Amino acid sequence: MAIERKSLLREVPLFAGLEDEHIAALAAMLVEKRHRKGSVIFFEGDPGDALFIVASGMVKIYRVAEDGREKTLAILGPGDIFGEMALLDEEPRSAIAETLEATTLFSLHRKEFLAFLSANPARAIHIIKVLCGRLRQANAQVMDVIFRDVKSRVARTLFDLAERHGTRSPQGVRIELKLTHQELANLVGTARETITRILAEFQDAGCLTVEGRHLVIRDQEALDAFALAE
Numbered sequence: 001m002a003i004e005r006k007s008l009l010r011e012v013p014l015f016a017g018l019e020d021e022h023i024a025a026l027a028a029m030l031v032e033k034r035h036r037k038g039s040v041i042f043f044e045g046d047p048g049d050a051l052f053i054v055a056s057g058m059v060k061i062y063r064v065a066e067d068g069r070e071k072t073l074a075i076l077g078p079g080d081i082f083g084e085m086a087l088l089d090e091e092p093r094s095a096i097a098e099t100l101e102a103t104t105l106f107s108l109h110r111k112e113f114l115a116f117l118s119a120n121p122a123r124a125i126h127i128i129k130v131l132c133g134r135l136r137q138a139n140a141q142v143m144d145v146i147f148r149d150v151k152s153r154v155a156r157t158l159f160d161l162a163e164r165h166g167t168r169s170p171q172g173v174r175i176e177l178k179l180t181h182q183e184l185a186n187l188v189g190t191a192r193e194t195i196t197r198i199l200a201e202f203q204d205a206g207c208l209t210v211e212g213r214h215l216v217i218r219d220q221e222a223l224d225a226f227a228l229a230e
């Protein structure tokens with residue numbers, strides 16, 4: 001079990017390059033917990049006292065508007081971390097974290113996390129890089145919402161999903177997430193009906209096929225033409 005945990009930790013980019021003894025010390029501090037699909041790990045506004053690492057499964061990070069509509073900020077998979085913001089700025093949780101499937105998480109308490117970061121600047125730089133990546137993505141999303149039409153945003157979201165959660169198959173790039181139209185709508189920031197209409201259009205144009213609940217990008221160039229159109 002300890003060995004399994006150590007080899008899992010080696011797969012986490014934040015811990016890459018750690019020596020055996022450090023991995024072992026870290027493994028001893030982490031709390032492992034399995035969650036069913038649909039479990040809320042924390043709510044927006046909760047106090048934050050731990051960081052989470054996705055060992056397996058998927059976690060959705062999202063916010064809910066006053067009228068109940070949801071905006072998905074990110075879908076995280078194995079090796080990703082979340083919950084670092086409240087630990088670092090001591091503000092409440094900035095979003096809700098909920099599992100999209102059965103998921104195993106490791107958690108690390110604030111004190112241990114801060115000690116881990118302070119021990120080596122490279123670790124702090126890694127966290128800063130994660131935060132920079134999220135800020136870049138958030139900036140890109142703001143630009144897209146203001147300057148791009150919804151069809152282009154759907155195409156760009158599909159490319160993002162393919163990059164983060166895609167595998168190559170003879171048919172094209174298969175997105176390994178089982179997303180409902182509503183979940184895709186929450187990610188893009190539009191209505192479910194709009195997603196249904198646009199996905200049908202992409203299928204008619206030969207860019208996309210649906211295998212069960214998986215989307216497969218068949219013709220990247222054709223989809224790119226939709227992504228670039230304003």
Ligand code: CMP
Pocket residue numbers: 048061073074081082083084085086087092093094095096097134138
């Ligand atoms: P925290 O604010 O502690 O709790 C919510 C977490 O969601 C936050 O830390 C980040 O880890 C994560 N998060 C918030 N916004 C984004 C985003 N735009 N992209 C990816 N992860 C995010």
